[in-house]
Amino acid sequence: MLLIHVQKITPRVSYTFKQMCKRILGLDVDLTSKIETFIAHDGPKLSYGRQPLGKELYFQSVDLLFEHGLNNIDVQVFDWEETKCFFDVKHTDSALPFDIFAAAFYLLTRYEEYLPHVKDNMGRFPATESIGYIHDFLQDPVVDIWAYKLKKVLLEKYPDLEFREKKFTIIPVISVNQTFAYKNKGVLRSIGGGIRDLWKLQFDELTDRIKVLIGLKKDPYDVFDFIIQLQKKKKRKAKVLFGLGDYSKYEKNVGYNRPKHHTIIKHIADYIDAGLKVSYEAITDLSLLKKEKLRIENIVNRRLQYALCSFFKIKLPEAYRNFIELEIEEDYSMGYPKQSGFRAGTCSPFMFYDLDYEVQTPLIVHSFCFASQGDREDINDMMSARKEISIYMDKVKEVNGVFIPVFSNTLFSDLQNQPFWKSILEFIWIKEDE
Numbered sequence: 001m002l003l004i005h006v007q008k009i010t011p012r013v014s015y016t017f018k019q020m021c022k023r024i025l026g027l028d029v030d031l032t033s034k035i036e037t038f039i040a041h042d043g044p045k046l047s048y049g050r051q052p053l054g055k056e057l058y059f060q061s062v063d064l065l066f067e068h069g070l071n072n073i074d075v076q077v078f079d080w081e082e083t084k085c086f087f088d089v090k091h092t093d094s095a096l097p098f099d100i101f102a103a104a105f106y107l108l109t110r111y112e113e114y115l116p117h118v119k120d121n122m123g124r125f126p127a128t129e130s131i132g133y134i135h136d137f138l139q140d141p142v143v144d145i146w147a148y149k150l151k152k153v154l155l156e157k158y159p160d161l162e163f164r165e166k167k168f169t170i171i172p173v174i175s176v177n178q179t180f181a182y183k184n185k186g187v188l189r190s191i192g193g194g195i196r197d198l199w200k201l202q203f204d205e206l207t208d209r210i211k212v213l214i215g216l217k218k219d220p221y222d223v224f225d226f227i228i229q230l231q232k233k234k235k236r237k238a239k240v241l242f243g244l245g246d247y248s249k250y251e252k253n254v255g256y257n258r259p260k261h262h263t264i265i266k267h268i269a270d271y272i273d274a275g276l277k278v279s280y281e282a283i284t285d286l287s288l289l290k291k292e293k294l295r296i297e298n299i300v301n302r303r304l305q306y307a308l309c310s311f312f313k314i315k316l317p318e319a320y321r322n323f324i325e326l327e328i329e330e331d332y333s334m335g336y337p338k339q340s341g342f343r344a345g346t347c348s349p350f351m352f353y354d355l356d357y358e359v360q361t362p363l364i365v366h367s368f369c370f371a372s373q374g375d376r377e378d379i380n381d382m383m384s385a386r387k388e389i390s391i392y393m394d395k396v397k398e399v400n401g402v403f404i405p406v407f408s409n410t411l412f413s414d415l416q417n418q419p420f421w422k423s424i425l426e427f428i429w430i431k432e433d434e
Contacts (some may be wrong), residue, residue, distance in 0.1 A: 001028045002154070002161065003045040005038040005053065012065040012252040013048075014106045014361045017355050020272075024147040024348050027154075028165030048101065053094050057157050060089035064102040068358060070114050075106070077135040083145050092149060092333070095153050104143045107132075107345030109353045113316050122280075122312045128338035138341035139392075141369075144348055144399035166400040167201040168433055169237070170393075172425065173332050173368065173406040174227060175277050175308055176242045178253050180263055181221040218414035224264055226422065227409075228271045230429040238429075239332060240268050241308045245279025245294045250310065256295045265299050275306030276328075277417075283309050286322045295324055308406070309333040312371070320352045323365050332406065335368040338376060340388060342369050347401030368404035369396070372421070374411045382420035389428065403428075 002021065006013050009031050032038055035053060040047060045056060052058035064073070064087070075087045080097060087106075089097040106112070113125045121124045132138030154161055224240075231238065232387045242265055243253040254261055268274050276296045282288035293304050307328045309319060314333050322332060331352075335343050343368045344350070352363040369392045372379065379385045388407065396403040405428060411421045 003041045004029055004031050007049045009033050011358050014243050019350050020104055020147050025151050040297045044161055058093050060088045060091040060094035062099045075131055076289050098286050100146045102147040107143055108350050109355055114355055122311055141342045141347040143346040144401055168397045168400050170403045172431040174240045174409050178221055179253055179261055180219045194284055219412050223409050223412040224268050231271050233362045234430050237281045239273050239275055239306050241275040243276040243277040243385050244292050250280035262299050269300045276304055278307055278309050280310045283313055283319050284315050289322050305329045317354050324361050330364045332366050334365050337371055340370045347396045366404055368406045373407040373408040374416050385424050
């Protein structure tokens with residue numbers, strides 16, 4: 001156990017030290033603001049503050065973890081060893097040249113997303129607005145890298161400190177925007193789709209549509225048997241998250257109450273964790289979210305644990321507060337739709353910290369680093385996809401993190417004309433955990 005002295009134990013201090021030390025490094029810590037307790041402690045210890053207490057292991061702080069509310073913070077990023085960091089400190093006795101804990105807190109809480117910024121056309125915080133993108137460290141799980149730098153410093157001072165080792169793990173996530181391409185759409189939508197195929201001279205699609213509707217061919221978006229076969233080959237803590245929102249401009253799935261839809265969801269849930277892809281409209285509408293939550297719970301006959309926001313639109317803090325209100329335990333939306341990288345600077349799960357209320361919440365946030373919904377212009381063949389995924393897998397493995405890729409089920413259909421994605425998913429799924 002490591003004893004840490006701080007001038008004041010704030011919610012921000014407790015949150016950050018628990019995440020960095022306990023959840024990432026597997027090191028038990030205790031916090032104290034009493035100097036006499038710190039001095040009397042014979043075991044491993046460090047101090048965190050403006051000035052050292054004596055000759056102890058010391059990390060200089062900036063003000064962030066002792067503040068309340070939001071401020072416009074000037075973030076100056078600089079190179080350090082083989083990574084990048086910010087919130088530099090000047091005290092010569094400080095074990096690190098920057099406030100590692102404040103920097104981690106800034107990224108994990110998505111502090112910058114609360115500040116004024118330019119949104120994209122769907123009202124999302126774009127990758128290009130983030131300090132990670134601007135300063136070229138979005139592609140690295142810097143919070144985890146910093147944590148292992150901290151571990152090295154601690155072991156140099158206290159070689160007998162015990163850390164519980166984490167293992168590299170893979171959690172594939174399938175986001176189901178449309179369970180079927182042609183089936184169960186209803187008479188009007190089916191006729192409308194056929195007329196559209198004719199108008200666009202898409203005769204192959206029209207033929208496929210007719211074959212599916214009369215039962216001669218499997219629906220191209222029904223790729224769930226393929227996913228189940230992968231799970232039978234190698235059991236993963238994978239997630240399949242179904243969209244059950246009402247039909248709208250953004251939601252095009254079949255009706256939630258159609259029996260065939262229920263059958264597919266129940267079949268998947270027998271093998272893999274099933275959850276909810278929250279509709280675009282329900283992200284900030286608690287009553288709609290509650291309705292969609294009840295739909296998935298009634299279908300799978302168990303309480304909803306896992307959710308993902310449509311289009312990865314996370315409106316902070318409202319979206320996560322609604323999840324907490326309805327006791328949804330885990331979110332898989334933390335990432336960017338068309339930009340690979342670590343939105344929160346980490347590949348380790350973390351608790352959502354509400355900056356408005358200054359409190360750690362029970363919601364667990366899982367940060368993905370790669371997503372493809374069939375709209376990635378930078379990845380259009382097997383080689384580029386496998387290269388990108390392998391690079392990120394190696395980065396995550398380096399820090400014993402959790403590699404989470406997110407795919408749309410439609411990506412694995414014949415309609416996409418990109419058959420290599422099935423091989424990519426299989427490559428990820430059967431990869432050995434080390």
